[in-house]
Every structure is written in C-alpha cells, then in structure tokens.
Amino acid sequence: xxxxxxxxxxxxxxxxxxxxxxxxxxxxxxxxxxxxxxxxxxxxxxxxxxxxxxxxxxxxxxxxxxxxxxxxxxxxxxxxxxxxxxxxxxxxxxxxxxxxxxxxxxxxxxxxxxxxxxxxxxxxxxxxxxxxxxxxxxxxxxxxxxxxxxxxxxxxxxxxxxxxxxxxxxxxxxxx
Numbered sequence: 001x002x003x004x005x006x007x008x009x010x011x012x013x014x015x016x017x018x019x020x021x022x023x024x025x026x027x028x029x030x031x032x033x034x035x036x037x038x039x040x041x042x043x044x045x046x047x048x049x050x051x052x053x054x055x056x057x058x059x060x061x062x063x064x065x066x067x068x069x070x071x072x073x074x075x076x077x078x079x080x081x082x083x084x085x086x087x088x089x090x091x092x093x094x095x096x097x098x099x100x101x102x103x104x105x106x107x108x109x110x111x112x113x114x115x116x117x118x119x120x121x122x123x124x125x126x127x128x129x130x131x132x133x134x135x136x137x138x139x140x141x142x143x144x145x146x147x148x149x150x151x152x153x154x155x156x157x158x159x160x161x162x163x164x165x166x167x168x169x170x171x172x173x174x175x176x
Contacts, residue, residue, distance in 0.1 A: 025158040025167050032065050033147060034159050034166070036080070044167070044176055047159055049078040049152075057122075069154045077126070077149040080163055082176055083135065084144040085110040091140055107142075115171060125166045126150040 024039030027047070034047040051068060052075070053061050070073075088103045089095065095103075118130055128149045135141035152162045170176040 013165055017060060025160060027156040027163075029069060029156055032062070032069075034156065036160075036163070038171075038176075045080055045082040047078055047080050047163060049075045049154060049159070051157065057077075072153050072155045072158075074151060076151050077147070078152075079131075079145045079147055080166070081133075081143050081145045082133065082170070084114055084142045086138075088139050089140065111142075114175065116120050117170075118146070121166075121169065127168070158167065 008132065025044075026037040026041070028035045028037070032048075032051075034049070035043060036045045036047060038044045051061075051065055057064060085107045087107055089100065096167055118127060125146075126149045127146050129147035131145040131147070133143050133145065135143045146166075148163070148166075150162050152158050167176065
C-alpha cells in the first residue's frame with residue numbers, strides 16, 4: 001500500500017493546490033530594459049537583454065536596440081536584477097554597535113541563502129554568473145544580477161516565459 005506513494009516536490013504540491021501565482025508576473029518594456037512586476041503590481045526587478053552590440057556601433061546603440069525590440073529579434077540571454085538584501089545600516093543618523101552587528105548578521109544570513117540557492121539552481125535556470133550592486137533607488141538595498149544564458153525573443157511575453165519559472169522558484173523559496 002505504501003509502495004504506491006510518489007515523491008511530490010514542493011513546487012508540484014503548491015501547483016496542485018493552486019498556491020503559486022503562476023500567471024501573476026508581468027513584464028513591460030521600457031527604454032532598453034524590461035520591468036518585472038509581481039501579482040500585486042509591485043516592481044520586482046529588471047531584465048536586461050544581452051544585445052551584443054559591436055563596439056563600433058555604440059554611437060547608434062539606442063537606435064539598434066529600438067529596432068531589435070521592434071523586430072522582436074532573438075537574443076541569447078541577459079541579466080535579471082532582483083533585490084537581494086536590505087542592509088538596514090545606512091541612512092540612519094546613529095545606530096548602536098549591537099544593532100549594527102545584528103543587522104550585519106541578518107544580512108549575511110540572507111546573502112548565504114542566495115549563494116546556496118544559486119548553487120542548487122544554476123544549471124536548472126541557465127545561470128552562468130552573478131553580480132552584486134547597490135540598488136539605484138535605495139542605497140540600503142543590495143541587488144543581485146543573475147546572468148542568464150538562455151535564448152529568447154525581444155518580446156514581453158517571450159521574455160516572461162523564460163524567466164517565469166525562475167521567478168516562481170525564487171518566490172516559493174522566499175527570496176522574492
């Protein structure tokens with residue numbers, strides 16, 4: 001009787017009970033970049049396609065990118081930028097030493113969660129590299145750029161179909 005029990009992954013289980021918002025992500029193109037929104041219309045991240053423009057064409061880069069997007073040209077990968085960790089250290093007039101240590105420890109824990117997640121999922125989601133930067137909007141926030149090496153077309157729906165499984169898994173795992 002118990003031999004008939006099958007292993008069900010966490011993703012499969014959540015899909016079965018419709019707890020994952022699989023159709024909830026939204027992608028909007030705006031000036032060379034694709035903005036990614038969640039089901040509550042909150043900006044979640046950005047997707048930067050790898051346009052592969054030659055150095056001798058940099059002067060007309062914007063025109064080339066515009067035409068590529070208009071023609072829905074194929075590209076091989078790009079970077080998805082997502083919030084990684086909120087430091088809660090900057091933009092405070094004063095902060096105590098113990099609070100500073102606590103904030104840094106929590107930040108380090110979160111960064112390690114990202115590192116472990118990438119190690120486990122990099123081949124599944126075609127992640128070939130990653131980079132960290134400060135967020136443009138919030139210098140207290142570190143963002144992660146995941147270098148994705150997967151063919152797609154410069155089209156909102158196509159790009160979303162490529163990154164949606166990654167976004168869903170990050171959501172399930174509590175990272176976005």
